[in-house]
Amino acid sequence: MSRVRIGAVGAGWWATSNHFPLLANREDVELVGVCGLGPGLGDVRDKFGFGLATESVDELLDSGLDAVVITTPHDLHFDVATRALERGLHVLCEKPMTLRADEAWSLAESVERAGTHFLVPYGWNYKPFTVEAKRILDAGLVGDIQFALCHMASPTRGLFGGDPTHMLERWDSDTKPELSTWADPKHGGGYAHGQVSHSSALFFWLTGMRAATVAGRVANAGSAVDLFDAAVIRFDNGALGSLSGAATLADGDKYQVDLRIFGTEGVLMIDVERERVSLSRYDGENINVDIPASEGEYECLVPPVRFVELITGASTQNNSTVDVAARSVELIEGLLRSSAADGAEVRVHD
Known part of the structure; x- marks a missing residue:
């Protein structure tokens, strides 16, 4: 895999201040698309070099991704992560991963079925x-x-x-x-x-x-x-x-x-x-x-990079x-x- 094709669901404060700058500067990453709400989404797309800006989660997840970064409000994590895993995508999901225990362990079962990497970025x-x-x-x-x-x-x-x-x-x-x-x-x-x-x-x-x-x-x-x-x-x-x-x-x-x-x-x-x-x-x-x-x-500089390294095989160590x-x-x-x-x-x- 020469470049990891990554999409992002959520384009708010934490994503634009931490994850997107790190990923945009990596030669082994292609930022395929960003999903969010509001008139500023196009500016986020242009600033970080995403190819697509959309308000549709499904459109983003079906755009030929290898992985997705989820930084939505907490109560939306479970739904987006589940849909991504059903498509066989690697997932970086912000904390708290979910708000309910049954949803958390459901994601654990989905990860096992998908056989993909799942990382929660605890710095x-x-x-x-x-x-x-x-x-x-x-x-x-x-x-x-x-x-x-x-x-x-x-x-x-x-x-x-x-x-x-x-x-x-x-x-x-x-x-x-x-x-x-x-x-x-x-x-x-x-x-x-x-x-x-x-x-x-x-x-x-x-x-x-x-x-x-x-x-x-x-x-x-x-x-x-x-x-x-x-x-x-x-x-x-x-x-x-x-x-x-x-x-x-x-x-x-x-x-x-x-x-x-x-x-x-x-x-x-x-x-x-x-x-x-x-x-x-x-x-x-x-x-x-x-x-x-x-x-x-x-600081949370290592987890997004480690996520990419897990996907490319450059690392096998997932601490979260x-x-x-x-x-x-x-x-x-x-x-x-x-x-x-x-x-x-x-x-x-x-």
Whole structure:
């Protein structure tokens, strides 16, 4: 395959600020078409060199593609991804992959049937220091996991609270985030879907674990969607865990993602804010990973490139597969169900 023929469904803020510039600069990619709504779609087509601009998903998917990039509002991901997989296309689908667990696992089954690559672009899953943390865990240096903490906080109260303008300085984009995507509960807005999807998917990729039950609460603090999340989790292996999320860091503060994994052989700590990966074993061995300054800052440069490399065969390493994303989706759905049930413990899966 000399060039990967890629189409895009969704042409908003994140697609035009991150994915399209990366893909347009690759010689092994042909941008066949873009599907979206609004009078600016033609400008997007011309700016990034797409051959086609259309408001019809089917027209795009039937235009001779190898792969599709999906950056629609959250509640549309499942339908578009399913239609793409039915056509045998490779899929990059933004997070949260879906809003419901049954849809997430349906996509996993569709991927298996299609035999194609499916990647959800979680940026932290591709950082060199998290890859090293994964190596430590896979080597058994923590032992059997007995307890885990998974925390995330970010300067996004404007985004989820209704005013996203402060976010634009982080990205080179002429478009603004759609409030209906991030701050409207009907479309899957809120901190759990929008941000805890990152931290939980990083945790599930690193550990390979799966949540069995969750008891949690969310708080809106005057917003239409959740700004704060807290939960107690029981995992399939019997381990206990805690999860938390907060949208109200001050503008300009560094993102917090803090994972602490306690096992029978030692403790692994992963902290993106202070750029730390450290292992403290009960036999006295200690490992501290050397991490360059600012390496913990969030960016999503590797996942779109890795998607292309998976298709061409230049790489075989997918750190954010459909099943990793599905385990995140089912946990978040369980958290929101539990909160709606006054914090009662609910099963995450059968």
